[in-house]
Structures are given as C-alpha cells and as structure tokens.
Amino acid sequence: MSSNKKPSKRKRPDDLKGTIARIWRYLSIQKGWLFLVIVMVVFSSGFSLLGPYLTSVAIDNYLVPGKLEGLPLILGLLVAVYVLQSAATFFQNFWMIGIAQKTVYRMRKDLFHHLHRLPIPFFDKKTHGELMSRLTNDIENVSRTLNSSVIQIFSSVLTLIGTVGLMLWLSPLLTLITFTIIPLMFLGMKWITNRTGHYFKEQQRNLGEMNSVIEETLSGQQIIKSFSQEKRVLTQLDEKNEALRASGFWAMTYSGFIPKLMNVLNNVSFLLIAAAGGLLSLKGLVSIGVIVAFIQYSRLFTRPLNDLANQFNTILSAVAGAERVFNILDEKEERPDEGDAVSLQQVKGKVAFRNVSFGYEKDGATLTNLSFEAKAGESVAIIGPTGAGKTTIVNLLMRFYELNGGTIEVDDHDVTKVKRESLRQNMGFVLQDTFLFNGTVRENIRYGRLDATDEEVEEAARVANAHTFISRLSEGYDTVLNQDGGGISYGQRQLLSIARAVLADPAILILDEATSSIDTRTEIQIQKALWSLMEGRTSFIIAHRLNTIQRADQIIALDQGKIIEKGTHEQLLEQKGYLWGQVGT
Ligand code: ADP
Numbered sequence: 001m002s003s004n005k006k007p008s009k010r011k012r013p014d015d016l017k018g019t020i021a022r023i024w025r026y027l028s029i030q031k032g033w034l035f036l037v038i039v040m041v042v043f044s045s046g047f048s049l050l051g052p053y054l055t056s057v058a059i060d061n062y063l064v065p066g067k068l069e070g071l072p073l074i075l076g077l078l079v080a081v082y083v084l085q086s087a088a089t090f091f092q093n094f095w096m097i098g099i100a101q102k103t104v105y106r107m108r109k110d111l112f113h114h115l116h117r118l119p120i121p122f123f124d125k126k127t128h129g130e131l132m133s134r135l136t137n138d139i140e141n142v143s144r145t146l147n148s149s150v151i152q153i154f155s156s157v158l159t160l161i162g163t164v165g166l167m168l169w170l171s172p173l174l175t176l177i178t179f180t181i182i183p184l185m186f187l188g189m190k191w192i193t194n195r196t197g198h199y200f201k202e203q204q205r206n207l208g209e210m211n212s213v214i215e216e217t218l219s220g221q222q223i224i225k226s227f228s229q230e231k232r233v234l235t236q237l238d239e240k241n242e243a244l245r246a247s248g249f250w251a252m253t254y255s256g257f258i259p260k261l262m263n264v265l266n267n268v269s270f271l272l273i274a275a276a277g278g279l280l281s282l283k284g285l286v287s288i289g290v291i292v293a294f295i296q297y298s299r300l301f302t303r304p305l306n307d308l309a310n311q312f313n314t315i316l317s318a319v320a321g322a323e324r325v326f327n328i329l330d331e332k333e334e335r336p337d338e339g340d341a342v343s344l345q346q347v348k349g350k351v352a353f354r355n356v357s358f359g360y361e362k363d364g365a366t367l368t369n370l371s372f373e374a375k376a377g378e379s380v381a382i383i384g385p386t387g388a389g390k391t392t393i394v395n396l397l398m399r400f401y402e403l404n405g406g407t408i409e410v411d412d413h414d415v416t417k418v419k420r421e422s423l424r425q426n427m428g429f430v431l432q433d434t435f436l437f438n439g440t441v442r443e444n445i446r447y448g449r450l451d452a453t454d455e456e457v458e459e460a461a462r463v464a465n466a467h468t469f470i471s472r473l474s475e476g477y478d479t480v481l482n483q484d485g486g487g488i489s490y491g492q493r494q495l496l497s498i499a500r501a502v503l504a505d506p507a508i509l510i511l512d513e514a515t516s517s518i519d520t521r522t523e524i525q526i527q528k529a530l531w532s533l534m535e536g537r538t539s540f541i542i543a544h545r546l547n548t549i550q551r552a553d554q555i556i557a558l559d560q561g562k563i564i565e566k567g568t569h570e571q572l573l574e575q576k577g578y579l580w581g582q583v584g585t
Pocket of ligand 1: 124323360361367384385386387388389390391393
C-alpha cells in the first residue's frame with residue numbers, strides 16, 4: 001500500500017525565518033534559563049580571551065624585565081581564569097542541554113497529541129516509515145542541534161569579535177599579517193563543504209529510503225515469505241545499503257578534511273606570526289609577549305570560523321527537520337463537532353444513506369448517489385466484487401471521511417450533527433484483520449469496554465464461543481498476546497474480536513466476514529457467535545459466504561460504487577441479476 005510513497009528528506013527549510021520563529025516560541029518558554037546560559041557563554045568566551053592577554057603581560061612585564069617576584073600572582077590569576085572558564089563552559093552546556101531536552105519533549109508531546117486528532121485521510125497519505133522518521137529522527141536532530149550548536153554559534157561569534165578586537169589593539173600590523181590566511185581558509189572550506197553537503201544530503205536520502213524498505217520488510221514478512229520474495233527484498237536492501245555506504249564514506253571522508261585543513265592553516269599562521277613577529281620585534285615594534293599572545297589568538301580565531309561553517313549546515317538541517325515536524329502540527333485536525341452536535345441517547349439503530357456520493361480523491365467518484373435504509377435490528381449484507389466500495393460504505397458510516405454529497409442518518413439524526421465520539425461509541429467492529437495489542441487475552445477483550453469486570457469479560461468470551469479455547473491456553477485469560485497474535489490461530493483472533501464487540505454492546509455492528517479459509521469447526525463457532533452477536537442490533541456485513549447472505553434481512557449488491565440490486569434473498573434471486581449469477585442457480 002505504501003511502497004510508492006517515499007519519505008521526503010529536505011535538508012533546507014522552505015521557510016527559514018518562520019520555522020526559526022516557531023522554534024523560538026518553544027524555547028522562549030524557558031527564557032530565564034536561556035538568559036543564564038547566555039551569561040555563561042559571555043563569561044566563558046571572555047575568560048578564554050583573557051588567558052592569552054595575561055600570558056603576554058606575564059612575559060612582557062615580569063619575565064623579560066626579570067621581575068620574578070610578581071610572577072606567582074599573575075600565574076595564579078591565569079589559573080583562576082582557566083578554572084572559571086571551565087566552570088562557565090560546564091554550566092552553559094548543562095543548562096542548555098536541560099533547555100533543549102525540555103523543548104523537544106514538548107515538541108514530541110504536541111506531535112503525539114496532534115497525531116491522535118488527525119483524520120484518517122491523513123494516514124492514507126503518509127507511510128508509517130515517514131511518520132516514524134519525523135517522530136524520531138527529525139526531533140532527535142533538533143535536539144542535538146539545540147544541545148550544542150546554538151551555544152557554539154553564539155560563543156563563536158563572541159570569541160571571533162573579541163579576538164579580532166584584542167589583536168587589533170595589541171598590534172594592527174601583526175593582525176593584518178595574520179588575516180592574510182583568511183581567503184585561503186574560505187576557499188578551502190568552500191571546496192570541502194560543497195562536497196560534504198552533497199554527500200550528507202545523499203546519505204540522508206539513502207537512509208530514509210533504506211528505512212522505508214526495512215519498515216516494509218518487517219511488517220510484510222509473511223507476504224514476503226509466502227511469495228518467496230526474500231531474494232528480491234534482500235537485493236533491494238543490499239542496493240540501499242550499498243548506496244548508504246558509498247554516500248556515508250564520501251561524506252565522512254570529505255568532512256574529515258576539515259580538521260586537517262585547519263591544522264595546516266594554523267601551522268601556516270603560526271609560521272607567519274613567528275617570522276613577521278620576530279622581524280618586527282627586532283625593530284622594537286612588538287614585544288615577545290604580544291607575539292606569544294598572537295599565536296594563541298590566531299588559534300582562537302580560526303576555530304570559531306571553522307565552527308561557524310560547520311554548524312551552519314547542521315543548523316539548516318535541524319531547522320528543516322523542525323519544519324517537517326511543524327508541517328504535521330499544521331495538518332488540519334478532524335473537523336471539530338459542530339457547536340450544536342448532539343450525543344445519541346439510547347440508540348435504536350435505524351440507519352439511512354440518502355443520495356450519498358463520495359470520492360477518496362476530491363474529484364473522484366468511489367460511491368455515487370447511494371441510498372438505502374436499514375431498520376433498527378435489521379441485518380444488511382453488502383456484496384459485490386472487490387473494489388466495488390463495500391469497505392468505503394463502512395468507513396463513511398464511522399465518519400472517517402467527509403461526504404461529497406448526500407446525508408447519512410442514524411436514528412433520523414444527520415451524522416454530521418452528532419458528536420463523533422457518541423457515534424463511534426454506538427458502533428462496533430469485527431474486522432477480518434483483527435488488531436491485537438500487546439497484552440493479555442483479558443486486556444484485549446476488555447478493549448471493547450474498559451470498565452468491564454473480569455466476570456463480564458468472561459461472559460462476553462462465552463457468548464463469542466471463545467471461552468473454550470481461551471481456557472486451554474497455557475495461562476488462560478492471562479496469556480500474553482503480541483501484535484501479530486502469536487500463538488493463537490486466525491479464527492481464534494476473530495473470536496476474540498467478536499468477544500470485544502459483545503462487551504462493547506453497540507447498537508450498530510459492522511462485520512467484515514473473513515475471506516480466508518478457517519477450519520470448519522472454528523468457522524461454525526464464528527458463525528454462531530456472529531449471529532448471536534447480531535441479535536437485536538442493526539448489522540452491516542461485508543459478506544462473502546452464501547450462508548450469511550441467505551440469512552440477512554436485506555442484501556445490497558454494489559458495483560463500481562453504485563447499488564445494482566437491493567432486496568431480500570428471495571427477491572434478488574427472482575430478479576435473476578447479480579446475486580443470481582453469483583450463486584449460480
Ligand atoms: P471493496 O471493499 O468493495 O473491495 P473499497 O471500498 O475498499 O472496495 O474500495 C473502493 C474503491 O476505492 C477502490 O477502487 C479502491 O481502490 C478505492 N480506495 C479504497 N480505499 C482508498 C483510500 N484509502 N484512498 C484512495 N482510494 C481508496
């Protein structure tokens with residue numbers, strides 16, 4: 001179903017300013033802590049600038065003139081400066097990590113809550129892999145960037161300004177000489193980042209594609225095995241794996257050049273300062289202390305430039321990740337119930353479709369002008385070829401999608417004027433593909449009505465003919481099931497879902513009859529359970545078995561989204577139409 005939808009992995013946000021403003025809205029909840037972090041960054045950058053200056057003072061004022069008695073004081077000062085710098089750095093990181101984690105915690109929370117309020121069509125359009133990737137990778141990316149990059153950028157800018165200022169103040173001439181390497185640095189960095197950017201993008205894209213394949217492989221294991229497609233899937237995975245390896249290799253290799261380049265340039269600038277400084281000091285234009293300070297400052301100066309260039313891409317990709325998260329948050333929620341929406345009281349179960357038209361796509365016509373009525377307590381079998389629109393009728397009844405035209409009424413109330421929760425509470429589902437949660441048999445049945453007592457759960461299981469097989473399980477009602485229903489058969493899963501519906505006791509039932517073969521004994525049990533469940537309820541059955549169709553009060557035959565026949569079994573047989581053709585009489 002989802003194979004043709006690939007996760008999009010943009011590295012650059014579409015709306016940089018808007019997205020940053022939205023991240024700021026999350027961050028600004030912790031303004032006080034942010035302020036403290038900024039204070040710490042100012043301190044740590046300031047102290048890191050003070051160190052080399054104090055060294056130059058120590059050399060020029062104490063070492064060179066031989067005033068050794070003053071030296072301990074200035075050395076003590078130096079030690080204090082470095083200790084304070086470490087402390088400030090520690091707190092800036094510690095507090096920023098706290099802020100970052102709280103921020104992404106809030107984002108995740110908003111995202112979870114929002115996902116639960118999104119309408120079904122949204123989930124039709126997105127792959128699980130893509131949603132998972134937003135919930136995990138994208139948010140993780142934002143978290144990592146907030147943890148370190150934000151501080152780093154701020155402290156890099158401060159250090160850069162401070163260093164340049166101090167260098168100019170100490171010796172404008174030496175500063176100019178040091179700056180000659182800047183163009184070299186920019187050229188080198190540009191060459192590298194162009195390539196790393198390309199390969200990092202590739203790497204992200206390949207990672208997304210591989211995750212998509214892995215996700216499908218895991219959830220489709222049975223299909224893959226039953227069609228003996230292991231080889232094809234493995235080849236596909238191998239290809240993605242290889243692509244990921246290649247892009248990862250080049251991304252890492254090129255980004256590994258950055259520190260090497262910086263090292264070379266640092267050495268070049270060391271050489272320049274030493275040579276030019278030496279010459280200038282011979283002429284008495286600069287002191288030895290200033291040269292030593294310059295060598296340290298030139299390092300302080302290249303590092304932030306390097307960091308800024310590095311962080312730029314990281315930040316862009318995190319902002320793009322945040323934008324993807326915000327895009328989901330901006331998805332329209334299920335339209336809220338109208339202000340005057342009513343709650344259904346004591347539903348009898350009369351259901352009417354009046355000229356209902358609907359398409360999954362805006363201009364599509366999955367159902368056209370459908371009208372039928374089910375009296376309270378009636379059973380309606382819906383038949384027709386695959387793709388005729390049987391499941392769609394059921395989806396519309398649950399209000400998973402909005403109609404293009406016509407109305408659906410329950411007990412003469414237009415369902416758009418009924419609170420969704422109240423509508424869904426009065427409807428029960430028994431689907432072919434029973435969804436089981438990780439939990440015990442008891443918990444799985446209780447999902448039908450959370451406040452049911454253990455006795456009620458067992459009673460429901462008896463009505464559903466499930467009690468006997470449950471009692472034979474190793475732990476009875478306490479046997480733990482997993483999502484795939486491991487340990488129990490397909491038919492038994494259906495019995496559990498019938499028990500769930502019995503417990504929920506809805507006025508309207510929706511049944512999707514199993515098409516796959518189940519052993520005759522379980523089949524009879526299921527049939528019996530279903531008919532006793534349907535007693536006194538309005539039921540819609542997507543029917544595949546003749547037996548079911550014969551017993552239904554009403555049959556609706558669909559083809560290509562239109563009703564082609566409607567009536568009782570006898571009536572339809574007399575018409576000698578679709579049903580007559582199907583049963584082959
Ligand atoms: P049936 O249950 O009779 O086999 P469905 O009601 O599932 O048929 O489908 C009716 C038509 O609507 C089919 O052509 C199907 O491809 C299309 N369809 C079903 N579900 C979706 C969906 N979520 N998005 C788009 N088209 C869909």
